[in-house]
Amino acid sequence: MPVLPPSSPSSASSASPPAGSPRDGVVAALRAAGCVFAEEEAELILTGARTPRELAALVERRVAGFPLEQVLGWAGFHGLRIALEPGxxxxxxxxxxxxxxxxxxxxxxxxxxxxxxxxxxxxxxxxxxxxxxxxxxxxxxxxxxxxxxxxxxxxxxxxxxxxxxxxxxxxxxxxxxxxxxxxxxxxxxxxxxxxxxxxxxxxxxxxxxxxxxxxxxxxxxxxxxxxxxxxxxxxxxxxxxxxxxxxxxxxxxxxxxxxxxxxxxxxxxxxxxxx
CATH class of the missing domain: 3.40.50.150 (Vaccinia Virus protein VP39)
Known part of the structure; x- marks a missing residue:
């Protein structure tokens, strides 16, 4: 999967997806936070989340401004998936x-x-x-x-x-x-x-x-x-x-x-x- 260009999410009052399908909720939360590539990021986050609780935590971290790669735990680089950690x-x-x-x-x-x-x-x-x-x-x-x-x-x-x-x-x-x-x-x-x-x-x-x-x-x-x-x-x-x-x-x-x-x-x- 490609690494998406950086966006600049801003603080949001809540990272919880609104009612509707999980994808729509995640997209809405990311878009409200200022993520330019909300749809693409939502697909990656949904793929990486194993449970609804984990999905909410990932969305919350992205909305708080953490780089997408740190949220996902990996970065695409030269055709490889590189493990990445916060900080x-x-x-x-x-x-x-x-x-x-x-x-x-x-x-x-x-x-x-x-x-x-x-x-x-x-x-x-x-x-x-x-x-x-x-x-x-x-x-x-x-x-x-x-x-x-x-x-x-x-x-x-x-x-x-x-x-x-x-x-x-x-x-x-x-x-x-x-x-x-x-x-x-x-x-x-x-x-x-x-x-x-x-x-x-x-x-x-x-x-x-x-x-x-x-x-x-x-x-x-x-x-x-x-x-x-x-x-x-x-x-x-x-x-x-x-x-x-x-x-x-x-x-x-x-x-x-x-x-x-x-x-x-x-x-x-x-x-x-x-x-």
Whole structure:
């Protein structure tokens, strides 16, 4: 099932569906809360609810403004269903472009690291296409680590808790073929402008990239060459206006930098390859 575009439900006096068929009641409740795609969301919620009590609880959480993916307990990403928990960053469809860029540049990769992994969606998507790989994922947020283990461990991977490279085993130094780092890149002053679903229900550490949005990107780039195998690549997602600075940062780290853009997905991915 596809991930629906985000909507912005507002508070409602009651999440209980009005009289009528269950579907009509759910649609009405979601529409009253401001959900733009009320019909599509209602179908997903009805499919996920096992009892009337559970249905009411799911509708109540959606009406309260929780992201649909957190309400359902999963997100669609790169053709996969990724388990998701409350308080964990929701993988965006545009980040599928980062996965595609990694696969295009390292189709024979055998060691993959998903840094700032959140739910582990990027690493899992890479492993699903590459086949058996040595997969590691890491995040500083304990809630993300717990969630990522639900997705990564069944793929034979390992999830580590800690701050960027400090979380990884030293045995990975110089061996990583794909280092995917979906770093936070929203400038601190712009976090308050994000949709309420992100501001209120996703961890700040997954959103706030510092004054210009590039603080974490700089930290990752500075250390990445020590961890990459010869020919290995670092990939990060960034915004259009940040891309020139990101490219310059990669070049200063002695990585061969390349910018790929998807206008359809509004995605910008900077890749740096180790000589």
């Amino acid at each position: 964990v960053f929701v993988p965006r469809r545009r980040t599928e472009f980062l996965v595609d860029q990694a696969l295009a540049r390292s189709p024979e990769a055998s060691v993959v690291v998903d840094l700032c992994c959140g739910s582990g969606a990027v690493g899992v998507a890479l492993a699903a296409v590459l086949g058996p790989v040595e997969l590691h994922a890491a995040d500083i947020d304990p809630a993300a680590v717990r969630c990522a283990r639900r997705n990564v461990v069944p793929r034979g991977g390992t999830v580590h808790e800690g701050d960027l490279f400090d979380a990884l085993p030293g045995s990975l130094r110089g061996r990583v073929d794909i280092l995917a780092a979906n770093v936070p890149y929203v400038p601190t002053g712009e976090v308050g402008l994000l949709p309420s679903e992100a501001r209120d229900h996703e961890p700040l550490v997954a959103l706030d990239g510092g004054a210009d949005g590039l603080d974490v990107l700089r930290r990752v780039t500075a250390e990445a060459p020590d961890w990459l195998a010869p020919g290995g690549c670092l990939l990060v997602e960034t915004s259009e206006h940040q891309a020139p600075q990101a490219l310059a940062t990669f070049t200063r780290a002695d990585l061969t930098a390349h910018l790929a853009v998807s206008e359809d997905l509004s995605a910008n991915v900077v890749t740096g390859t180790k000589h």
